[in-house]
Amino acid sequence: MVKPINSTLTNTLTNIVTKNLANTLSKTFISLALIASFAANSQEQIALTGEIKQGGLLVGKTLAQNTVTLNGKAITVSKAGDYTFGFSRDDKKSYQLVITSVNGDRVEKTLTPEKRSYNIQRIEGIKKSIMQPNPKSVARAKQDSKQVKTARKVASSLNYFAQGFIPPIEGIITGVYGSQRVYNGVPKNPHFGLDYAGKTGDPVKAPASGTVLLWVPDMFYSGGTMIIDHGHGVSSTFLHLSNSYVKQGDTVEQGQVVAAVGKSGRATGPHLDWRINWFNVKIDPALVLKVKPLH
Numbered sequence: 001m002v003k004p005i006n007s008t009l010t011n012t013l014t015n016i017v018t019k020n021l022a023n024t025l026s027k028t029f030i031s032l033a034l035i036a037s038f039a040a041n042s043q044e045q046i047a048l049t050g051e052i053k054q055g056g057l058l059v060g061k062t063l064a065q066n067t068v069t070l071n072g073k074a075i076t077v078s079k080a081g082d083y084t085f086g087f088s089r090d091d092k093k094s095y096q097l098v099i100t101s102v103n104g105d106r107v108e109k110t111l112t113p114e115k116r117s118y119n120i121q122r123i124e125g126i127k128k129s130i131m132q133p134n135p136k137s138v139a140r141a142k143q144d145s146k147q148v149k150t151a152r153k154v155a156s157s158l159n160y161f162a163q164g165f166i167p168p169i170e171g172i173i174t175g176v177y178g179s180q181r182v183y184n185g186v187p188k189n190p191h192f193g194l195d196y197a198g199k200t201g202d203p204v205k206a207p208a209s210g211t212v213l214l215w216v217p218d219m220f221y222s223g224g225t226m227i228i229d230h231g232h233g234v235s236s237t238f239l240h241l242s243n244s245y246v247k248q249g250d251t252v253e254q255g256q257v258v259a260a261v262g263k264s265g266r267a268t269g270p271h272l273d274w275r276i277n278w279f280n281v282k283i284d285p286a287l288v289l290k291v292k293p294l295h
């Protein structure tokens, strides 16, 4: 004989069903949370700072034992897990950043540097001596350029690039990265520095800590020229300096006065031209100032 289901039993059954449902739901929630936290960890492995733009420098942080590649090329990871790479002025490529853990887990990110437009200036009636320097000057300029290129090839294990950068002087910006002048109809190399107005003798600070790779007081075009290595191919170059307070091989701290503003070489007046490189890739110093340390 079937007893009629009383309301208490119905309530109990409802409670059981609800409880089970709640259990199931909470289990589902936990697994969703786990997936989410795994995803969050994966995101953390591709944590990047800097601007994904032409001329941008990217700084990443991952586990020191992980492998990082950019379009299949290995990127050095520091003992603290820092790595860096950058995009050139006219970079039109897309990049696949892949991080592989020791147990083979991979995380990937596609990076397409944002296109920028640069200021083009046309200047007519330039003197012939500036257009065509004499053979002796050409030879000197070639030698200078070779020295600069060699310095910028240095791939040290320093990781000061990951600490962020400060402006080397507090002057007004008078020239920007990427701008190009066309003299008498002939396009010149684009300007790759950030120019600051200044007076001869004004102190120039190291934008980040590093090692002095080069100091030449009298290069043909750039006059007093200093290169500081910040690690992993990232270097600062200062042009037209009037003096240096450090020498090649010296270790410098971020903010340390290393040189003095000048107008040496082919400069129209005293100013500081600050450049940033990632090896031979010319980076925009203005974008580098936006790189914040990752923890």
Ligand SMILES: [Zn+2]
Pocket: 175, 191, 193, 194, 195, 272, 273
């Ligand atoms: Zn300049």
